[in-house]
Amino acid sequence: MRGKNEKFGHRERLRKRFLMSGIAGFHDYEILELLLTYVVVRKDCKGIAKELLGKYGDLYTLLKQPEDELKKNSFVTDRTVVFFKVIFQILEKELYKKIHNEKITISSNVQLLNYLEYSLLKRDIEVFKVLFLNTQNELLKEEELFKGTLDRSTVYIRELVKKILDYNAKSVIIVHNHPSGSLKPSQSDITLTQKLKDTFERIEIRLLDHLIISEKGYFSFLEGGLL
Template sequence: MKNILGVLGFKSVGALRKAVKAGDVNALEFVQLMSEFLKGGIKSENVLLKGKADLISYLNLQMGYLKHEEFKVLFLDSNNKIVSDETLFCGTIDRSVVYPRLIIEKAILSSAKGAIFVHNHPSGNLTPSKKDIELTLEMQEIFDKIDVKLLDHFIISETEYFSFYENGLVEYY
């Protein structure tokens, strides 16, 4: 990744993020291109999750710089391979309406055994709202009934994240 960034004139991922935030057209095009490539690669290649750090970097680059909220779900098979990576809901600068029925439908259609929720907070404040927590607990309860495990729910900013699992808001066994 550093070699690619160097060719593009960026010394680090942080420099790329700053250029994206500043509206640099080349940086924006690169991030959009990589995002589309990664979406396509994930969907067609069935990539095995290799670690949380790689996942968080991918999500930070894909969603962290957005000026509006988006809610995506990564659906996984029984081997924790991503079978579907879908942005299901787009919102405004501080909220997104999420419909549990659509999430359940997508989980069933993708034959998912696991799911990871991800949404961004354009403000940079990673504290989950009451609605974020309620939705997560509600969906975890519904997923348990249809034999799908909610593995985590991440809130993403440009450089950081909040994990519901790491903070005791999602439990699985």
């Protein structure tokens, strides 16, 4: 009986801690543990959280797993899968749809930066993400198109242009991460950005910004005078 009370008390303390300060100071496993307390009954959620993160690496990668993959894990029930997928859908498709300013000042768009950091940090390779926007700067679509060190051999400009036309986008923001932590754009980053800008201008598409995301923050080509 005492053990059950201790577990119940731990869950309540975790929830109260979140209500008092948000996720500041939470480890990834504690965030996942908190989520699991709502769908896993009478089990050690901390142990399950650590096991899942040990397998998938980070929360984002876990949440984006398909249903069949999630169900391979102990204690992941249909209820848990639905819970995870709802959270992932909210993150991916609902919270960050609108980008309001015609000329985007990235530093004022806290939600966008938080989202990009959440989806790109802790990736062990460079990921090239594209945000496709309409004339009102509303997000039409977002895709991770390329992976690996960015240069003209890995970023296929023709494929990117085709995506822009398919989505009827009028402007784009391109984003990639630097797993090394450096925020300094490489010469390849600068060359690629200029090449994309020139290509887009020929088809009347605006390149609003190119962002580099790392553990140290972000670098904006627009704010840095490179675009």
